Amino acid sequence: MTAYDNVRAQHRLLAEHFGVTRIQLAIGYSMSGQQAFHWGVHYPDLVQRICSICGSAKTATHNWVYLSALQSVMEAADGWNEGECRMWPPGLLRAVMRIAMTMLLSQDWYRVEGFKLAGASSAEEFLIGGEAMLADWTPMDIYHQLSTWMVADVSANPVFNGDLDEALSAIHARALVMPCDTDMYFRVEDNEFEVAKMPNAELTVIHSMWGHAAGFPGQSPEDDLFVDNVVKEFLAN
Numbered sequence: 001m002t003a004y005d006n007v008r009a010q011h012r013l014l015a016e017h018f019g020v021t022r023i024q025l026a027i028g029y030s031m032s033g034q035q036a037f038h039w040g041v042h043y044p045d046l047v048q049r050i051c052s053i054c055g056s057a058k059t060a061t062h063n064w065v066y067l068s069a070l071q072s073v074m075e076a077a078d079g080w081n082e083g084e085c086r087m088w089p090p091g092l093l094r095a096v097m098r099i100a101m102t103m104l105l106s107q108d109w110y111r112v113e114g115f116k117l118a119g120a121s122s123a124e125e126f127l128i129g130g131e132a133m134l135a136d137w138t139p140m141d142i143y144h145q146l147s148t149w150m151v152a153d154v155s156a157n158p159v160f161n162g163d164l165d166e167a168l169s170a171i172h173a174r175a176l177v178m179p180c181d182t183d184m185y186f187r188v189e190d191n192e193f194e195v196a197k198m199p200n201a202e203l204t205v206i207h208s209m210w211g212h213a214a215g216f217p218g219q220s221p222e223d224d225l226f227v228d229n230v231v232k233e234f235l236a237n
Helices: 002-019 031-042 061-076 092-104 108-111 114-118 123-134 141-150 162-168 188-197 211-215 221-236
Strands: 026-029 048-053 175-180 201-203
Touching: 002 031, 026 031, 031 048, 031 141, 048 221, 061 092, 061 141, 092 123, 092 141, 092 211, 108 114, 114 123, 162 188, 175 188, 175 221, 188 201, 211 221
Parallel strands: 026 048, 048 175, 175 201
Antiparallel strands: none
16 A cells, blocks of 8 residues: 555545545645645646645655665564564564664754653653554554555656656646654755745755654644744635
8 A cells, every 4th residue: 555545545435425626735744645645746737836845856866765774674573473463572562662762762852851841751751652642453454554654755756757856857846845854764964955946835854853753733733823923824725
């Protein structure tokens, strides 16, 4: 299942079931930010604007390597059962959460003990809280979500056949791309390359210590306000 598959399914729901004929803004964060690029590429007559927050048109190689590491840990766990893993084997949730939190939040955030802003007294307590959040998730579902993330690429489809430059140049909708300068998943430099290939795009950087979580609503009130204001101005123009 790819981002391309997801957006095609969403389009069928909106256009065929609900009869939507115009979308003012296709906006998303992280993997949904990757989907926003796909909306701009594949449905230019329907979408007026797109906005990707802490996302990218194509998953970068470093991002892929990190996600591959997560999957490798899951595959090596006792009880993985060749992928048919519906409950967490002993120790796997702890390992997955600690790897994920290494990249989700920046070194700057940990340096100033940002976990205290999340109500935890220590990094250990913060990580344990994260484990509780994922405890009810199905491991095999997370694994396949990682697979979807790993292969995200607006050009990986029968329309563009892997030509990323051509796919990006096909996005004629107004585009707002908002990376965070400390995000370790989706780097500013990758978005700069993408915006340069798009005919009607602008780049606005979120300056924050919250890393990838800067674009996740409800984590940092300051970042939420900044993103809201930029998006409102984008819609108003």
